[in-house]
Each structure stands twice: as structure tokens, then as C-alpha cells.
Amino acid sequence: MWSEGKFFVDAKLSPDQGLNISGIGLASLLALLLTTAALILDWMGNRIPWQATSLTLPMVLCALGVAVLGQWVIPLLQALKTGQIIREDGPQAHLKKAGTPTMGGIFFIPVAVVVACIAANFAQDVVAVSALTLSYGLIGWIDDWQILRRKSNKGISPRMKLALQIAFALIFCLWLMSSRETNITNISLPWLGLSLPLGFLFWPVAGFVLVAESNATNLTDGIDGLAAGTVAIAIFALGALISPTSPELMIFCAALSGSCLGFLAHNRNPARVFMGDTGSLALGGALASVALLTNTLVALFILSGIFFVETLSVMAQVSYYKATKGPDGKGKRLLKMAPLHHHLELSGWTELQVVAAFYVISAVLALICITTIKM
Secondary structure (H helix, E strand, O other), X not given: OHHHOOOOOOOOOOOOOOOOOOHHHHHHHHHHHHHHHHHHHHHHOOOOOOOOOOOHHHHHHHHHHHHHHHHHHHHHXXXXXXXXXXXXXXXXXXXXXXXXXXXXXXXXXXXXXXXXXXXXXXXXXXXXXXXHHHHHHHHHHXXXXXXXXXXXXXXXXXHHHHHHHHHHHHXXXXXXXXXXXXXXXXXXXXXXXXXXXXXXXXXXXHHHHHHHHHHHHHHHOOOOOHHHHXXXXXXXXXXXXXXXXXXXXXXXXXXXXXXXXXXXXXXXXXXXXXXXXXXXXXXHHHHHHHHHHHXXXXXXXXXXHHHXXXXXXXXXXXXXXXXXXXXXXXXXOOOOOOOXXXXXXXXXXXXXXXXXXHHHHHHHHHHHXXXXXXX
């Protein structure tokens, strides 16, 4: 898994400079900001915050539910010896994380799915994105389980993982094709007020988005609280954006954002549990499937700015390493370590500094989408 680092060179971490906030403080601040934003947006949208058909109630219910459920599930994961395997060639500061329970996605993803389906009265679109989310979570669970069973950092083969992702993406696209009476093969270009007709090309694009987004969130999951917090912001903003036209999927987004916030109660620095591929692959699938159903791929691209840059950093690292490979079979490294968050760590940033900076960037991207894109 790239997030554990494959291209590492020795570097010393400098002490924390300039960030006087704890992990729980940062997570609490994020929860407060998103809850406040939900209340304001519900008020602006003439929705009653304490009703199921709002942004606020599903988010708060899932956040509290996951936070409480984690108190029971995490000791169970410890008893089952699901401790994370940490690569020895990764950041030395991460070696102390070895043994921390992983596969946390098994408890915070289902909470969001159950709450969303009930609150949305099992609307067809919500059931569909829930199924896709759980399917990608299943792929991640198989990978996590193989890592634990083999006691190494290698789960199922990348080829097998990709094949499963493509298979579930194909099933989702076939359902989407058969369930829509109107043509959905146009991509909306919001600021231009135009639509780009793709025709049949829409379907390979849709499959690519599902696979790429799930892998992008997977790559981002490498520091305590990073993936959970950035996804909470991104999917909350996506829910706010689509609320006028897709209120049922808005509920799903709010529920998943809340589940991420509840998970942060246990995953913030220092983490008591990791989400594993079980959680990270599911989160990417959820974002992509909602965007495909609501024709918000442009907004998804903006909201996924952090995930996109993290992915590019890995691609650039691998490409540069291969391009500079000498007769000895070794190449040069463009970054100290990929993905980007590990490069920043090895450049002297602390985990909290990286997470806080990425939260701020994600929030700015969310604000841009909510205030400038009209559905």
C-alpha cells in the first residue's frame, strides 16, 4: 500500500514548531465547523435541522453513533489482533504505530449506510450508492484481512484489487444505464452554463472515476485523521451542493460526513484505530458514485483536490524513479517519500501540521464549490 511508503530516504524530523493544537482539539474544531455549517445551510434551504431530511440530524446522529460504537468495537479489534503492520522503510516516527488496530471501516461505514437508508426511506439512489460503498469496503476488507493473515504489508495483488474495483464499477454503471430514462451522458460545466456531450464515452469515464477516486482516498489514508477529516469536508460539501436537486443523496452525504467525524474521535492523533482499506476504498467509492448520479463530476474534481495531488505525487515519484534508473537498477527519488503527506513529514512537518494544512485546503475548496456552483 503506497500510503505506508515505498520510496524512502533517510531524513530527520524536526520538533513541532508553530502548531499548538492537539489531535482531539483539531478534530473537535472540524466537527464544530461542519455542524455549524450544516445548521446554517439547513436554515438557508428552509429545512428543519432536527428532521431526518436535513444536513444536520443525519450528520450528528452518525457522528455520535460512531463515536460511541467505537468504544466497544476498538477493544474487540484489539482482541482479534488486527494490529497494523508498519513498513520498516517508512518514516521512523510511524514505527510506534505498529499494533494499532486497523479495519476501522467495518464500524463507521455501515453506520452511515444504515442511517442514510432509513432517513431517506430507502430511496433507490441511496440504496445504490450504499451498495457501491459497501462493495468497495468489501474489497478493502479482503485486502486488510490478507495483510493481517500473512503478517506482512502485502494484501491481495494490485491486479486483483483493480479487477474487483472495475467489476463493481461495471455493475454500478450498468444499473445507472438501465435506471435512468433520460440521457445522463452529458457532463455539466457549471461556470460556463454548458454540458459536454460524451455519448458512449461517458461510461468508461464513469468507471475510471469510481476506480480512481477510491484509490485516491486510499493513498491519502497515511496519517492519523487525514483521510477521515478531508473526506468529511469533501462529502459534506457535495451534499450541500446537491441538496436542491437530490435531497435523498444529500442525506447520504451528511450521514457519511458524520460517520467520518465520529471516527475521528478515535482516529485523530494519536490514533487508537486506523480505517484501513476497508474504510478508505469505501469513502472514495461513495464520493464518486454520488457525483455520477448527480452530474457533479466537475465539483468532485475540485473537492478532491487533496486526493488528486496525493495521487499525482505517487505517479510522479514512480515515473521519475523509473526514468532515472541506472545500470544498478536504482533510480532517483523526486520526493523524499510518496505520497506527499509523507514527504512533508520527512521535510520537518509534524503529523498535526500536515493534517491541519490539508483540512484548511479542503475547506477552501469546499467553500469554492458551495458558493460558486449552482445546481
